[in-house]
Amino acid sequence: MKRIAAVTLVLGLVLAASGRAGAADPPVIRIGWSVPAQTQHYVMMKKPGILKHYGKAYKADWVNFPGSVAIIQAIASKNLDAGGISIVPLARTIEQKAANLKIVADMMSERKGGFQTTWVTLESSGIKTIADLKGKTMGVAGYGSTTDLLARAILRKNGIDPDRDVKRVEVPFPVMESAMRKGDIVAGELAQPFYANAKARGGIRELFTAQEVLPVLPLLVEAFTAEFMAAHPQAVKAFLEDYVTALDFARDPKNRDEVVGIVAEVSKLPRDVLATFLLTPQDYFMSPDAMPDVEAIQKTLDFLKEGGVLKTQLDAKSMVDVSLHPRAKR
Amino acid sequence: MAASAAKIVVRGLAKEFADRTTGRAVPAIGGLDLDVLAREFVCLLGPSGCGKSTLLYVLGGFVSATAGTVLIDGKPVGPPGPDRGIIFQEYALFPWLTVLDNVMYGIRGAASPAERRARAEALIAKVHLNGFEGHYPRHLSGGMKQRVAIARTLAHDPDILLADEPFGALDTQTRTLMQEELLRIWEADRKTILFVTHSVEEAVILADRVVVMTARPGRIKADIAVPLPRPRDYDALVRDPVAIELRAELWRLVKEEVVRARGAG
């Protein structure tokens, strides 16, 4: 008697743990997100009411990670099915066959018409051109990050060896402006919202952006594992429709106040700081059709190959799968 | 065979220690023979560092011999067990237990907790500590602690009592009282006792036989019977000519070894 009860209990627990107790439940998409610049995700998380399919065709388990690399590790260890990921780690993942990821939608890019990560100096620093940086100390937000790779290319293009001619120290984004004003570094990179903040306080001069080496940098994309797409195409299709809905909602000027509030809530940053740039031309560029820019991705891959970051030549077309995208031309 | 009748038989016992700094082997006991009869009270006397305590620890099963045989009741000495009780100079009372709990610690096999408690209380009464059952060791004087230790050792009713200078840290008055108390307890049930001491007086008052050891490496130097009647009266022994003679003889033997040890050191 006791044994039967125990076996039943164990079986019950196993079933409950496997999460497939009710066959009628929609599939759960385990999806990784991070801050900043994933506005589409934040809207989906905080306003599921506007989404047509949520809870019916799929459910989402939103998990925050400190960045793309952590999301990729979680995907490789089969703890996630999807995530908003930066293009460089994504390319490295595919190159190493660490996970079979497909780009299914655009999230944000750095290009004219939107904000681009900007290398700045103080107006009083006397630095006018990139060449003036020779022998000086500059701040890098993260060695080996995408923006770092771009900065190195730009420095080299301007006749400065990034390893010899300048001293580059790692400074977290939130400290960059203070370090510069304090004189610990003469120049540094600023992403949003730190750029907006620094600009508001004044005395900042722009030195360069990635424009010079990559006119369009598709920085963040939405990616799914091929396995999940094959197993649950309807769920992914429904998710992408909702994703576009959230994008449209965010881009609609009459919702701006609400979206700023959502981002403030998610990022815990002060609302008034966010309001100065969010969803303006000073914000990162979100493509209205949410379609991945295959050409720009290819150019980025080529650039990475040239710079030695990628060892193999990757093909953007094979990395992108828009077969379930609601705005794909068929 | 006379030897097989003895309770404890030691033959050719040797013990070496490794020096912690040099790593060399240092002999503590070198080829020692000793017989102790059942119900005999034997005192081990010798200069400091002659291996008296080591011999006791080998008998207790705490340390193993480098060479030689040690038999108890005809069997090789085994790991420590309740058949051999030990009393240390440092009392070794568990500071986290009360007097009662310390004494109850070694009582096993009793039918019920109440029975164990009753036995422990009886032993506490035997060492005159009634009323201190709930005290922790830190609240007791040295003599009281040692009485608790004796009660605790008696609680598991050992066959053999090994005492390692148990009264060495006590003042003279307390020491005298404790000696009398130990004799009173011993005369009631006559356990085999091997008692290590560096006091000639103590050995004469307590022992049936005094074994004098040489300086390191320890061997038997002399084995002297104490022909004094029991029960012994402390005050009488102070003036007893036999006792006086014996003390002088023992002191002479020990002194030789002390001088020798100093010369060697």
Added chain:
Amino acid sequence: MSAAAARPAWRALLRLRRGYSVLLVLAAWETASRAGAVNTFLLPPASEVLVNLWNLATEGRLLFHLAESLLRVAAGLGLAVAAGIPLGLWKARSRLADAVLDPVMAFWFPVPKVGLIPLALLFFGFAHGSKIALVFADALLPLVVATYHGALHTDRRLIWSARAMGDSERRILWRVVLPAALPQIFTGLRLAVTVSLLVVFLAEMVASSSGLGHVMIYALRTLETKDVFSALVTISLIAFLADWLVIQARRRVLVWHA
């Protein structure tokens, strides 16, 4: 009969005996990775990591970063020892100091110091200062606590004997209480060494341009898993060596201790 004759061979075997579990783990790691039981991106084979480590080491850069990390640990730990032991002694000997320090420490120590990294960067600089400060802040706790406990339980007879010999309270602190507390202080030091290594690598991962932690985070960002594990193995070896050194020092200093 005596073990003296066979000693050299025995010594060698004893050494091996203390390392075999590490070899076992390496073997299990290698097998798991080779057999395809785990994603090699997350756990590359041990042999490849070791080869990679050898290449990095002979290239020289790794040794530079290692030296940077060790310098920071040595400085931070040294400061923590210099401050922690007197603080612990003082806390144990003065009731007033204990009453004031205890709540302050109880509040300060649980603060996750990683949150202070930005501040440390601005106050102590981007190079060594900020990391040394963080190592100091976290290594202090085990040293103060251990010294305090060791000093608190000093046999009062020792203190009284010293007093009777006319020693001043300060002299007693250094000549009696400190030696009596040494066994516990070494326990604290063992912990502090491990904590220091942990903190320095963590601090270097959050913001640094050199050090093993920096090597590791750079490798993580560029998804060079083999480099990540090479740094990990180096850290493990360093930790093992540091611990061994503390144990040896303990043995040397505490010859009188049972």
Added chain:
Amino acid sequence: MNGAEEAAGKRRAARIGGATIVIAVLALWEGVSAGGFVDEQVLPRVTVVAAAWWELLLSGELPAQVASSLGRQAAGFSIAVVVGVVLGIAMARYRAIDDFAGPLITMILPIPKAALIPLVMLWFGIGDVAKTIVVFLGTILPVVVSAYHAAGSVDQVFLWSARSMGDNEAQLLRRVVLRAALPEIMSGIRMGLIISLIVLVGAEMLAGRGGIGWLVFYTLDTGAYRVTYAAMLTIAAIGFAYDRLFLAISRRLLHWVEQE
């Protein structure tokens, strides 16, 4: 002359001293930030942090995050105490266990947990189990080291006495070694308790589903430092409360220890 009066006086002095230190630190903080010595973005003023803390408290976010963390912390800490004490004593008593576990412990525990996160994900997922394991790994070190040293230095006469009273190995360990080692083990556990709160940050950055440690790391990343400091102070306050509770329990448990 009057000992009780003197003690009360010292306590009062200590309380005043402690309060003075707290007020001085807070005033210094406010001054440094408001006076522009440190950028307010990096070190927000005390008043700003306090306001953020109050806001988080009222919105219910702070209590929720704390509650979700304390479960993990308590679980990881408890397992670390049990495993650490047992392992430490076993290592001190049995050479074979020491030889096996000793090198592994010294080699694995100093690795920053952030670097182990991929492996933790691989074997334990990204749920509470994984986070509890990270807390456990971070917390066990002081417990195991103190138990090891304490059990290794238990007075020989205790062990021999217990043996000669018929204790078998299990009884000896439980009734003598554990008890005799308890004072030092407790100081290791006290450290472990404090560290368990610190490592929450590392554990909860594993995969963010909330928690007070997650809040620290997350806002450190976004630059919302007023929240970072509010969360850090909350952790410190919890640590303080824990420590006082621990001391009270410890005093009861160790009442037999002889102190000057």
